[in-house]
Amino acid sequence: MSATTVATPSNSTIDAIKEKARRLSVLSMMATTAAGSGHPTSCMSAAELVAGTFFYAMKFDPRNPNSPQSDRFVLSKGHAAPVLYAAFAEAGVFPESRVMTLRQFSSELEGHPTPRIPGVDAATGSLGQGLSVGAGLAIAQRMDKTGTRTYVLLGDGEMAEGQVWEAAEFAGHYKLDNLTVLADVNALGQSEPTMYQHDMEVYRKKFEAQGFAAEVIDGHDVNAVLTALDRAKSTKGRPQAILGRTVKGHGVDFVAGKEHWHGKAFSKDELAKALQEIGLTINVPPDPGRSYERKSLPQPPDFPAPAAPDYAPGKPVATREAYGFALKRLGAVNPKIMAISGDVKNSTFSEIFGDAYPDRFYQGYIAEQNIVSVGVGLAAFGKVPFLDTFACFLSRAFDEVRMAAISRSNINLCGSHCGVSIGEDGPSQMALEDLAMFRAVHSSTVLYPSDAISAERLTESMARRPGINYLRTSRPKTPILYSKDEKFPIPGFKVLRQSAQDCVTVIGAGITLHETLKAADELKAGGTAIRVIDLYCVKPIDGKALAEHVNATGGCLVTVEDHWPEGGIGDAVLAALAGAGVAPTKFRLLAVTGMPHSGKPDELIDAFGISARHIAAAVASF
């Protein structure tokens, strides 16, 4: 980057940006003091970097900051929210008075940014995720040929997070030259100095090793900031990192570079002293109370019905493979659909989509956190991302999924290889906690198909459904259960065996549904009838509809799942029934209780208590 020569900004431009930076700094101090909490010193270190980016480098429409024609800014160090809000105010998104409502119950200007605020694409505040989001935005901008750019402000504390380097290698590998990192290296973390403090060369080496053009500047020297921003814009073929050496609490002597000031608002007296030193007073009128909350957030676009799934009846197909076929069919009718895989596309079968639509498929390599947050960036730009890996490895990205929910994001995740039924690879590859994880995500839908038809239809539902959608697929091939025109509403379940003589309701999904069907046949031969339910949708559940079946079988209920007992199908069913005012009179929850190990799928399903034999025994025990 330093090799590129750019024109020097004029003195008047530099003076104007300096003034903007002072205003951002002062408004940040004022807002946090008014709130009685927050992180003023983390804003003060970033004021020049933010002012230069917003008021010199960015194309930005304050009336429509989330439009595709606006450049994007991601505040990865989310605790510096006030400096972002101040920049929005100075840019005209909302009045300065609104910044003074920071952190109040009734204000959309929360303690950390969320997309409730115009101009914010993703929630930040769990550190180290913003560069991934920015990479997703930059990819979408490039695909849509908007000619716009994405800027990401990183703190140095958060650069200890591995995800930052997953994102950096991803951005470098895909040559995202419309992506610029601004690093606010103020050398102080929350509890003590950062690992590298002001050793700027370490950061330069790290970014350069990932394929970035990187330059170190004095982050408070506005001329240097603007020149670096110009150089970044003119850099082709590589993302850029502007590494600003800064001072936490810059501009105010009693806090500048001092420890123990992280996350502390100034008292009124301290604020007065600080403003006097800075020499700037901003008279902000009382806020009239008008909310600037975003009216519309991205929604998955509608699209024509894809071709119907097509399977030979009687030939078993793995649900994981059906997912790949479904993605390909959806890709034909919905150009917004994209897929990213964590180096397992040949196991999760997203390669079927990737082979058909290589421009919309990204190899995400083995970096699950980055993949999920890149998906959030894509979704914020109106794409419909499908993200896949083995279900157990999605646990790696739980925090990123949690933040996606706070971002009101619409992302689709597919986790394959659930449970002990994967067999010989052993417990490190078995997802036994994914249902618990995804149920405990706000706005989530949790789907668990048992055959290829339902897997395909549910994948289509995901593409239409807002929020965090999760599809749990299985490794073994399973028989086709449904006709290709069967509908799978959400919430919903299917009743596969039913008679007036049913004495127990047994609920399974995936591999355990097939075990339940086997048990039903065996029991029937012995004169015992059971009701068999395919709970293809684990969240939400229509408890009232389910309760009718439980009541019809005398309140006797068995649930069986290839998952730990906690947080999965058993818990979900009990909670749904309780919500409907119904409780089973007799209940057995069959699930994996011991730590599994390697073995053949059938050996493991039986040894860990979820095979047809165990289901029949549970029924007999009533």
Added chain:
Amino acid sequence: MSATTVATPSNSTIDAIKEKARRLSVLSMMATTAAGSGHPTSCMSAAELVAGTFFYAMKFDPRNPNSPQSDRFVLSKGHAAPVLYAAFAEAGVFPESRVMTLRQFSSELEGHPTPRIPGVDAATGSLGQGLSVGAGLAIAQRMDKTGTRTYVLLGDGEMAEGQVWEAAEFAGHYKLDNLTVLADVNALGQSEPTMYQHDMEVYRKKFEAQGFAAEVIDGHDVNAVLTALDRAKSTKGRPQAILGRTVKGHGVDFVAGKEHWHGKAFSKDELAKALQEIGLTINVPPDPGRSYERKSLPQPPDFPAPAAPDYAPGKPVATREAYGFALKRLGAVNPKIMAISGDVKNSTFSEIFGDAYPDRFYQGYIAEQNIVSVGVGLAAFGKVPFLDTFACFLSRAFDEVRMAAISRSNINLCGSHCGVSIGEDGPSQMALEDLAMFRAVHSSTVLYPSDAISAERLTESMARRPGINYLRTSRPKTPILYSKDEKFPIPGFKVLRQSAQDCVTVIGAGITLHETLKAADELKAGGTAIRVIDLYCVKPIDGKALAEHVNATGGCLVTVEDHWPEGGIGDAVLAALAGAGVAPTKFRLLAVTGMPHSGKPDELIDAFGISARHIAAAVASF
């Protein structure tokens, strides 16, 4: 590292190690073919690196490979398990015939390594965690002055995981010169070539940027491997990285450097062809079936009772602060106790311990995945680690906690700032899914104190208890509820309000217990008596004991929690009651259902439906 001059190994030594490498390679092929699955080509690329480390560099007692006097080897690329098992066999830990039981149901030699196998300290197979485990082992070796070293074999595919770089920066920062990375850079991932393929300089730059001494070698040149291992041993003040350029499937032409061979065992014919090319046949007798499963795994050591907690009654104290006091008291009587914090020691209060015992406290910076896996390494060496951050950020390390359970590890985690009661910082800082997450971990204990006394006593219990122990602490100060001599058995709960007239059992914990007590007082004034239960232990729950109270109040039950409805206290209580054969006749689960935002703690507790007012209304609704 390259600056250090070391003696050249003798030709006879080189030849001996070459022969060992060939044996490791051949045994790996044979074992995977016998199993019918596995990753032979991923073993073949690493054979010389593993042979050199095991049979030239390491101090290793095959009769006691996990003793403190043995060097440690962590196979981070766990799918290369057969090459590790072959090395153990060649070293004499078990016979070669045992390697042929790979992946069988009855064998301890699982598809990926677990500590069931002698010499294995931690389960691997979820990629990118081994270097963190190795850093934990290396720290423990250094603390205990064993004079031993730790070697970690990384694959290049897994170096896309950010955690590898969290671990590398941690190892570099703490100058772990007894830690050596061996990187098997075979350029092929599972589904396609890796991001950097054979661009070895990228890896060198990355490791050097983290403070490693790094050198690039031909990973199949035994002389180069041994010389690099010697140089690594003589390097002081820095960890070392030996970056081996290798070929996946090395030595066998039809697979060497070829795509689409990942995770595929050879057929018998392919095996015969491969062995012919290598020119080595190993006649392995039938395995006699003796298990070599480790008899004893590390257990938390016993220790004398610490001083009792000491609080002025009537003065509120936050449970998060009590955790810090407890750690300090425990540190005085148990020298094995250590703590690592994710740059929040002044919020989680582990700084109280760190100030008292600086040698046993590590700043983990903002890198939660690494912190948890370092803890696994420490625990494998007999330490008792306490790991802390905000509870919501522990979701970042769910996969590492999951793998810790498969490792049969004994680690203690403390998550502070749970729920909406944190207030103004907003949802990114609120843990609302941590109970669901930790309940769905095998071997876990989930504790949730409501006052400082119980927080201290439960922290003590964690230090004595094997498995994965989780303590959920709260931000606000809460009144002292218990006398300092109160006991808190696991499982267990406390009944805080009880009378023969109780019409509903209300179960809370943390902030909601205090709201329940308020509700009880208000209801009592109106003539309604409720039973109030402090569920300080959320897992395990004694469902039978709890059922007595629910039955005593006519089956009427309210649970109230500062958590999402899914997977938390409500689900746990319903499942425990169902396990005891009891179901509530009337039930209300109060939990956070809407996406919270910033505000004052009391505003949020009320707005999101878990305050005394809502509890009283739920009771009244019955």
